[in-house]
Each structure stands twice: as C-alpha cells, then as structure tokens.
C-alpha cells in the first residue's frame with residue numbers, strides 16, 4: 001500500500017493505473033476510521049481494480065467555533081485499517097499541500113446546501129464541495145463512495161457532479177451502526193459513558209418516526225413532532241433540527257406523497273452534551289413518477 005502526502009505523486013500513480021486500463025474507486029475521509037468507512041472501502045474494492053482513500057481533516061469545512069482542532073486523528077491505526085481492507089493508495093496531505101499560500105478558489109451551491117445542516121453550519125458545504133472537487137482532480141477515479149450517514153452531503157456531491165459535468169460516478173452506501181443502533185461516527189469518541197447511552201435517542205426517535213410512516217402517516221409535521229417528542233425525553237439531548245425533506249432536492253415537504261422521486265429524507269441533528277450528532281432514514285413512499 002502506498003501512503004503519499006504529495007498531490008503530484010498521488011496524481012501520477014492514479015494516472016498510471018488509468019493508462020493501464022484499471023478502474024479506480026475512491027473513498028474520501030477525514031480519518032479516525034471505523035467500520036462505516038471500511039464498508040465504503042469494501043464496496044470500492046468489489047467494484048474496482050484499485051482503491052484510493054484520502055485522509056484529510058479539512059479545515060475549511062469547519063466553522064470558527066467547531067471542532068477542527070480537537071477532531072480525533074490516528075494515522076497509524078488508519079493506515080492499518082486501510083491495509084487490512086485492501087486499499088492500494090492512501091493520500092494523506094497536510095493543509096499546506098491542499099491549501100497553499102494565496103488559496104482563494106471555492107465551489108459553492110445554492111439552495112440545497114442552505115437546508116438542514118447548512119442552517120447551523122453555514123460554511124460547511126462550501127468547504128466540503130471545494131475539497132471534494134479538488135480531491136477528484138488529484139485522484140481522477142471512476143467512482144467515488146460516500147455514506148448515507150451524511151445524506152445531505154451525498155445529495156450535494158451528486159448534484160455538484162451533475163451541475164459541473166464531472167466525469168465520476170457517485171456511489172451511496174448504507175449507514176453502518178453499532179450493535180445498539182448508534183450510527184458509527186468518529187465523533188462518538190467525544191461521548192462519555194453517560195452521553196454514549198443518551199446518544200441512543202437518535203436511533204430510537206428515528207425508529208419511532210419511521211414506524212409512523214410505515215403505518216401510513218403522511219403529514220410531515222406529525223412525524224417530526226413524534227421524533228422531537230422522543231428526543232425531548234432524553235435530558236442530555238438538545239435538538240438542533242428534525243426535518244423531513246424531498247430527497248430529490250432537499251427541499252422541505254409537508255405531505256410525504258409529494259416527494260418528486262418518491263423518496264423522502266428524514267434527518268436529525270442532536271447535541272448530546274457538547275457533541276453534535278446526525279442520523280437519518282430515507283423512505284421510499286412510492287415508485288418514481
């Protein structure tokens with residue numbers, strides 16, 4: 001497995017694979033890898049001849065009061081997980097390599113990035129799109145793999161690729177959870193024992209909302225109230241948002257039947273103590289119209 005901190009070296013390696021006619025799968029991450037990341041690598045491994053992973057805690061997607069400095073990092077453990085998952089190349093640049101002096105070009109999107117997480121994290125998606133766009137140029141892969149855990153991010157990246165005519169296929173992968181239901185996240189390490197227990201409210205409240213949908217409820221407000229009510233029962237939890245949007249364009253929806261492609265996204269962000277966690281489910285209401 002190659003580990004490279006250099007843009008030039010990484011690009012040369014991937015281009016060499018392309019010259020040999022090999023298909024390349026790419027998994028962008030911020031490291032501190034877990035089974036969720038590993039599932040993306042395994043999907044990439046199955047569908048491609050070579051797999052590249054990037055590990056980069058991207059400073060420009062964090063707001064000034066967010067956790068960039070404290071975000072967990074463990075390159076040694078990450079490299080071992082990548083090696084074990086059959087990864088061929090790990091791109092691990094420092095911030096100077098990615099954002100050299102005078103860096104001033106950004107990728108931004110209207111609409112979709114202003115909803116859900118965009119409301120409490122106004123610079124987040126601009127930072128994500130910029131780094132992913134740059135990574136796609138450094139690693140000209142055939143396919144890139146993203147988790148549904150960050151469903152809005154997945155929708156944003158798909159739209160960016162469509163809008164800008166980028167030559168890469170975006171593959172979405174299901175959420176990987178702990179045995180007790182908590183979605184795996186690098187940020188779960190921030191939780192103490194009591195908070196870890198309290199964090200189960202995310203999965204529990206979504207399950208209650210999903211049950212309503214499955215029983216035929218189509219009024220988004222009623223479903224959101226049910227979920228918010230469940231979160232309210234947990235004293236360490238504070239709701240950032242509970243939203244139901246049309247998954248086609250991440251716009252708010254009142255009646256679930258109105259989803260343009262028949263799919264809704266029910267997404268929540270909840271503070272457990274100081275830690276902000278997200279979770280969601282996607283539900284297919286009807287066949288595409």
Ligand code: AMP
Pocket residue numbers: 028029030031035036037039040145146147148149150173174175176177183184185186
């Ligand atoms: P991150 O390192 O948190 O930026 O995540 C890198 C990629 O892994 C993103 O596409 C995430 O959506 C994905 N990911 C993170 N956690 C999970 C999970 N629990 N299940 C599936 N994918 C995940």
